[in-house]
Amino acid sequence: MALLLKDGQPVGDSWTHLDDAAGAVPEGPVIVSLDRWRRDRAALITRNTPVGVRLKSNQLAPEIAADLARFALVALEFPRFRDGRAFSTARELREHHGYTGEIRAFGHILPDQYQFLVRTGFTTVELPDGAGLASWRHALAEIDVAYQAGVAGDAPLSLLRRKLATGPK
Amino acid sequence: MDTATQIRTPSAAAEAGIYHYDALDHAFITRRVEAFREQVQRRLSGALSEDEFKPLRLMNGLYLQLHAYMLRIAIPYGTLSSKQMRALAHVARKYDRGYGHFTTRQNIQYNWIKLEDAPAILADLASVGMHAIQTSGNCIRNVTTDQFAGAAADEIVDPRVYAEILRQWSTLHPEFSFLPRKFKIAITGSGHDRAAIAVHDIGIRARSGPGGAVGFEIFVGGGLGRSPFLGRRLADWVPEADLLGWLEAVLRVYNQYGRRDNIYKARIKILVHEVGIDRLREQVEEEFARIRGPKYRLDPEIVETIRRHFAPPAFAALPAVSPALEQARAGDPAFARWTRSNLTPHRQPGYAAVTISLKPTGGIPGDATSEQMEAVAALADRYSFGEIRVSHEQNLVLAHVRQDDLPALWRELGRHGLDAANAGLVGDIISCPGLDYCALANARSIPLAQDISRRFADLDLQHRIGPLKIKMSGCINACGHHHVGDIGILGVDKHGVETYQITIGGTATEEAALGQVVGPAVGYDQVADVVEALVALYLERRGEGESFLQTVARIGVRPFKEKVYGAAA
Amino acid sequence: MKLFVVTATNLRDGAIRWLGAGNIWQPLLANAQPFDAAGIVPALAFGAAEISAQRVIGVYQVEVRRAPDGLDPLSTRERIRAFGPTVHPEFSYAPATSGLGV
Numbered sequence: 028m029a030l031l032l033k034d035g036q037p038v039g040d041s042w043t044h045l046d047d048a049a050g051a052v053p054e055g056p057v058i059v060s061l062d063r064w065r066r067d068r069a070a071l072i073t074r075n076t077p078v079g080v081r082l083k084s085n086q087l088a089p090e091i092a093a094d095l096a097r098f099a100l101v102a103l104e105f106p107r108f109r110d111g112r113a114f115s116t117a118r119e120l121r122e123h124h125g126y127t128g129e130i131r132a133f134g135h136i137l138p139d140q141y142q143f144l145v146r147t148g149f150t151t152v153e154l155p156d157g158a159g160l161a162s163w164r165h166a167l168a169e170i171d172v173a174y175q176a177g178v179a180g181d182a183p184l185s186l187l188r189r190k191l192a193t194g195p196k
Numbered sequence: 197m198d199t200a201t202q203i204r205t206p207s208a209a210a211e212a213g214i215y216h217y218d219a220l221d222h223a224f225i226t227r228r229v230e231a232f233r234e235q236v237q238r239r240l241s242g243a244l245s246e247d248e249f250k251p252l253r254l255m256n257g258l259y260l261q262l263h264a265y266m267l268r269i270a271i272p273y274g275t276l277s278s279k280q281m282r283a284l285a286h287v288a289r290k291y292d293r294g295y296g297h298f299t300t301r302q303n304i305q306y307n308w309i310k311l312e313d314a315p316a317i318l319a320d321l322a323s324v325g326m327h328a329i330q331t332s333g334n335c336i337r338n339v340t341t342d343q344f345a346g347a348a349a350d351e352i353v354d355p356r357v358y359a360e361i362l363r364q365w366s367t368l369h370p371e372f373s374f375l376p377r378k379f380k381i382a383i384t385g386s387g388h389d390r391a392a393i394a395v396h397d398i399g400i401r402a403r404s405g406p407g408g409a410v411g412f413e414i415f416v417g418g419g420l421g422r423s424p425f426l427g428r429r430l431a432d433w434v435p436e437a438d439l440l441g442w443l444e445a446v447l448r449v450y451n452q453y454g455r456r457d458n459i460y461k462a463r464i465k466i467l468v469h470e471v472g473i474d475r476l477r478e479q480v481e482e483e484f485a486r487i488r489g490p491k492y493r494l495d496p497e498i499v500e501t502i503r504r505h506f507a508p509p510a511f512a513a514l515p516a517v518s519p520a521l522e523q524a525r526a527g528d529p530a531f532a533r534w535t536r537s538n539l540t541p542h543r544q545p546g547y548a549a550v551t552i553s554l555k556p557t558g559g560i561p562g563d564a565t566s567e568q569m570e571a572v573a574a575l576a577d578r579y580s581f582g583e584i585r586v587s588h589e590q591n592l593v594l595a596h597v598r599q600d601d602l603p604a605l606w607r608e609l610g611r612h613g614l615d616a617a618n619a620g621l622v623g624d625i626i627s628c629p630g631l632d633y634c635a636l637a638n639a640r641s642i643p644l645a646q647d648i649s650r651r652f653a654d655l656d657l658q659h660r661i662g663p664l665k666i667k668m669s670g671c672i673n674a675c676g677h678h679h680v681g682d683i684g685i686l687g688v689d690k691h692g693v694e695t696y697q698i699t700i701g702g703t704a705t706e707e708a709a710l711g712q713v714v715g716p717a718v719g720y721d722q723v724a725d726v727v728e729a730l731v732a733l734y735l736e737r738r739g740e741g742e743s744f745l746q747t748v749a750r751i752g753v754r755p756f757k758e759k760v761y762g763a764a765a
Numbered sequence: 766m767k768l769f770v771v772t773a774t775n776l777r778d779g780a781i782r783w784l785g786a787g788n789i790w791q792p793l794l795a796n797a798q799p800f801d802a803a804g805i806v807p808a809l810a811f812g813a814a815e816i817s818a819q820r821v822i823g824v825y826q827v828e829v830r831r832a833p834d835g836l837d838p839l840s841t842r843e844r845i846r847a848f849g850p851t852v853h854p855e856f857s858y859a860p861a862t863s864g865l866g867v
Contacts, residue, residue: 111374115451123486146370169231174364176491242819262846264779310778632850642852692840
């Protein structure tokens with residue numbers, strides 16, 4: 028099972044990814060595809076157990092906006108690290124839709140993207156198989172300055188703001 | 197040199213118009229270097245495969261070319277201090293073969309770099325506030341601007357202030373570092389566009405409104421390459437405070453809806469073309485309405501803080517006309533010729549902006565040796581407040597030179613082979629590295645540029661011809677901007693043979709237009725003949741004071757075609 | 766009969782390499798081992814193993830012909846790789862070879 032990372036630390040994962048093909052829904056919290064959600068919506072709601080939805084990179088925030096309150100988790104896929112659409116999707120969920128649940132990244136992701144994930148509103152990352160934990164931890168600690176607004180509430184040109192606040196030009 | 201000149205020699209500390217990094221900026225780029233050093237070690241030890249390492253090295257400007265690794269260093273909006281120029285010279289001497297190549301994106305690249313040296317090079321450059329971040333990859337690239345910013349007499353708004361704001365905003369942007377494709381932004385603050393904003397993903401024209409307010413006209417979807425497009429106007433007036441919010445909106449729409457299925461259709465120009473400028477504007481405005489608010493508002497206090505970095509240097513109060521300059525002109529025709537082509541009017545009386553041509557006859561366009569870089573650094577210290585610019589025409593600029601000093605400066609430049617009197621003329625050829633270095637190229641471009649330059653070695657002839665831009669690319673990616681040259685040359689590979697398509701009538705100025713194909717592609721050996729024939733026809737047919745573009749517009753392509761295919765047959 | 770050589774890029778410095786006799790990487794095309802269409806297959810397999818061993822990158826075959834003064838690639842691109850940039854004769858890899866005739 029993939030290692031789950033939160034704030035640079037491995038954490039336990041109570042969620043199960045459910046295949047579209049799988050018939051019965053297992054016990055406990057499950058993550059279903061958007062297709063499956065649409066197909067089994069009523070049954071998944073009455074189950075009364077936390078449900079998460081996973082989006083492919085071309086499934087954008089508006090597709091789940093109406094149901095967002097029903098999801099305890101939204102998992103966003105990176106089919107390849109180069110496909111950066113999920114960065115926008117996460118940010119939209121946080122900033123426009125006020126989503127406060129877990130946003131999880133999975134798929135092909137590089138350690139160098141970890142900062143970007145955090146700054147666009149992701150909570151957790153499913154590490155790709157064989158990924159070195161050390162470089163992921165390192166990536167989060169590596170750069171602690173940011174020049175522009177992120178989800179955390181820092182403002183545009185936040186580095187400059189810090190300079191203005193701390194005095195030296 | 198007279199005593200007066202020595203006394204008022206500006207010190208390096210007086211560098212004008214340089215955004216000086218402070219401790220926070222330095223900490224940032226130093227850590228980037230350390231991260232890259234670790235990545236290179238993991239690659240060399242075999243812990244990282246090439247597939248894993250390639251995106252990491254590209255994020256640090258390190259490409260693999262035909263003969264070696266190539267390192268591209270960012271020169272933000274083409275402005276650097278004499279100290280930084282010396283560091284570039286040092287890198288060329290210590291780690292390369294004693295020269296560097298200035299690019300059409302106002303950067304510099306080194307052609308003979310060893311992977312194992314790359315971290316040390318980046319560390320050396322970090323010590324003078326330089327880096328290679330975002331010189332590659334599908335991110336927001338180095339923002340470019342007018343090489344005469346802060347100096348030109350026709351400037352309305354100093355674009356460097358906003359170029360620096362955009363540099364900071366785009367540096368490691370968390371949301372927009374993995375776009376569908378690379379993203380290039382250019383900004384001009386003058387009525388006369390020297391930044392080629394029409395051929396950028398986003399082109400920005402800074403304008404002045406009622407009460408001195410600054411606002412921006414925004415163009416989107418320009419670009420060259422396989423499918424050339426001129427940018428379309430997205431907004432007439434974006435107030436200063438909304439600039440970043442607006443750009444966030446454009447980039448977010450592009451990040452989400454730009455095509456990712458085909459690398460050749462992934463630039464924003466294709467999105468503009470496919471959905472239409474009006475629909476795109478609706479999407480951007482909708483997005484902007486949602487994100488509008490204090491978070492993305494550009495605070496005037498921040499703008500002012502940055503503006504102070506670009507305060508005018510300590511100009512002397514001088515008469516508008518320099519008797520020393522006039523006297524030298526009258527006494528030396530070669531100097532007079534250079535002043536006709538290589539000077540640009542300055543806003544400050546008694547000063548001029550000087551273009552240092554990197555296009556000597558038979559030279560490699562944009563190349564400079566370590567010695568030349570050091571000479572330019574010393575001249576910048578002596579004559580131009582320690583500041584140097586790189587132009588997208590691959591030349592260097594000393595932006596603030598006293599007219600009284602021009603004769604001495606010109607003589608010094610001559611000692612280093614930097615006095616070619618051809619800025620903006622037919623010898624001032626823009627050329628990509630082409631097949632001699634580039635892994636993407638289909639055909640050579642440099643040796644043709646050299647060949648053409650030799651055909652027009654007679655500077656009097658060049659001056660008689662007048663302003664005329666030849667731009668050459670060795671493949672369809674159009675790094676040499678061939679679509680927007682008066683004469684454009686594009687190298688193509690026809691069954692393993694280098695072949696060249698010639699266009700005429702392109703321009704990247706405020707009247708931007710794409711060139712039209714003259715006729716069937718020609719062979720390597722015919723290109724210089726064709727260019728000569730095109731220029732000859734222009735000289736035969738031009739009216740009084742008529743530019744090459746105006747002549748093409750008036751008589752059409754046909755006479756040029758007849759001339760060429762008569763000549764080449 | 767078509768003739769090929771195997772080329773690659775050295776990982777450490779990015780320099781061009783040619784596969785020579787005894788599966789030794791050589792800096793000069795003159796020392797490359799030519800193969801026919803059948804012989805190139807195991808040579809490329811060796812190249813792939815060298816990529817896995819993190820010694821070289823970008824292994825591929827180049828078609829060449831026998832010229833009076835040695836092997837000569839057919840394409841301009843490969844001739845430039847083999848002999849050096851045409852605009853810097855001083856950086857030529859093999860001054861004795863015919864070059865590109867510019």
